[in-house]
Amino acid sequence: MKLWQKENTSVSKLIESFTVGRDKEFDQLLAQYDVQGSIAHVTMLGEVGLMTQDEAATAVLALKAIAEEIHQGTFSIQPDVEDVHSQVELLLTERIGDIGKKIHSGRSRNDQVAVDIKLYLRQEILNVKDAVQELFNLLITQSEKYKDHLLPGYTHLQIAMPSSFGLWFGAYAESLVDDLELAAAAYAVANKNPLGSGAGYGSSFPLNRTRTTELLQFGSLNHNSVYAQMTRGKTEKITAFAFSSIAATLSKLAMDCCIYMNQNFGFISFPNELTTGSSIMPHKKNPDVFELIRAKCNRIQSIPNELTLLLNNLPSGYHRDLQLTKEILFPAIEELKACLQLMGVMLEQVQVKENLLADEKYKYLFSVEAVNELVNKGIPFRQAYQEVGNQIEKGVFQFDFSKGLAHTHEGSIGNLGNDAIRKAFNQVVKKF
Incomplete structure (x- = not known):
């Protein structure tokens, strides 16, 4: 039919x-x-x-x-x-x-599918928001649990300065705050009613579009009937941008985990049942879950570009090209939800190595601490920097970090700011 x-x-x-x-x-x-x-x-x-x-x-x-x-x-x-x-x-x-x-009076398949997709995306954005919230809560919990466990920080993949697992987990929690801002914006776009725009040019029937907006619990109308049709594809693309931002956070976190599990780093480990092995190397514990999260989330980040290429040269009005937005975006949404779930499963059971920085190879992490100690004694910073730099070049650098690190400013090792991060997250959640 x-x-x-x-x-x-x-x-x-x-x-x-x-x-x-x-x-x-x-x-x-x-x-x-x-x-x-x-x-x-x-x-x-x-x-x-x-x-x-x-x-x-x-x-x-x-x-x-x-x-x-x-x-x-x-x-x-x-x-x-x-x-x-x-x-x-x-x-x-x-x-x-x-x-x-x-029942089709005053309606076209064009506005039918537009409203179907808006309703679908609106619900899926809420589903993703809930999954992000679960992961966020876990990251904050782990940040507090491991706030006193120090971790090497890197820049350019070179040993840089002391960090902590509390700082690391908390960083990804705050990243999700900004990601959720984009999801809230996508929700606002999806939460507008195109129904009643017909084929894109309205109807001579006395339709009450405000009433269908109320019945479908949309926040408002897409008022102009031509623009209501133009939102087809645009809504999908905006949603894809929001989801790609979440995917980028997951991909970076997954990459960190792959590195930190590596034997040359050995910062974290996981129970055997969460890793896989090699067919010929009996010692292997592979981070397959994180590798697949990384790969899947990198693919999700390509979706906005794919939708852009599909939509970019279309004039106003409906075109059959728009049919393909579903097969581009819908599977990606399922992949994102699965990645959020599996990241939570893994990080809930992460095992953190203690006393990492006692290893001699990390002594230069404390070069800035040594400089700051001299500055606190009244030596100008540039002079202190030169003095410590010369010690490092001569191989005579010594710094006792066992007395602890005095990092007290907001967002530092000793003052993670997790309460503020949680407050910011909750403010974003209220936008949905």
Whole structure:
């Protein structure tokens, strides 16, 4: 069944297969939102007189039954049905007769799929937000737990200055704060209603778009009907940018973990059940989970660019190119949620090595501490720097760090600022 097909017309099977592509696969994900949008639209049609109150009530009841089938997993798009919109309308017509044929009044598949995707993305952004919140809480917990465990800090992959596991975990927690800012912005864009824009140019029917906005609990309308259609693709791209930022944080964290697990570093380890082995080297404990998180998140970071290339030369109005946004973005969302979950599983069971900096090879981490100690005695900084630098060049540098490190400013080893970071995160969460 095709909503656009006329009598005595048919389409080549080859053309149909090519144009439908993988759309049915992703339409299945949109089914609950398609029904949700249809319930709002039908309710509005009954209120403005384009359906009788009884017709609207009958259609809504039948749509709710379909929604329950979707929830139970018994709904599917039949092989000879073009898309989810056609499947829902076909079921309605089979069950309630000609009333089912009335629900498309004042609506196009263009605004149908636009509202379906907005509803889907709005929910998925919330799902990702919840997953980010879980990981954030774990990172803050680990930061506090290991705040007194020192760690070598690096610049240019050279030994630089003392750091701590508390500082390291907390850094990634704060990174998620900024990532979530982008997700909140994407949520605001997805939380606008395109329904009622029709094919992109509105309708001569007296539709009440404010009412469907209320029924679907959108924050506001996409007011201009042309722009409502232009948000198709743009909403996906903005969401992809937000998710790619989260992916970038996960990728960097995964890379750190791969390095820190390396025997030449040996900063962290994990239980055997969380690592894999080699087919010929019995000593291996491979960081496969982190390597795959890194790879998957790097791929996710390519999604905004892929969407840009798909959308960039399209004029206003609907184009079939937009169909491909689903197969580009939807699988990436599932990958991101899986990466967030697995990062949490791993870091919850991380084992941190103690007394790392007692190793002789890390003595130059304390060169800045030695300079600062001289400055505190009244020696000008540049002179103190030269004095310590000369000691290092001569190989006679000595510094006793056992007395502890006096780092007290905000965001330093001795003052992590986790309470402020948590407060900032909670402020962002309120934007959803």
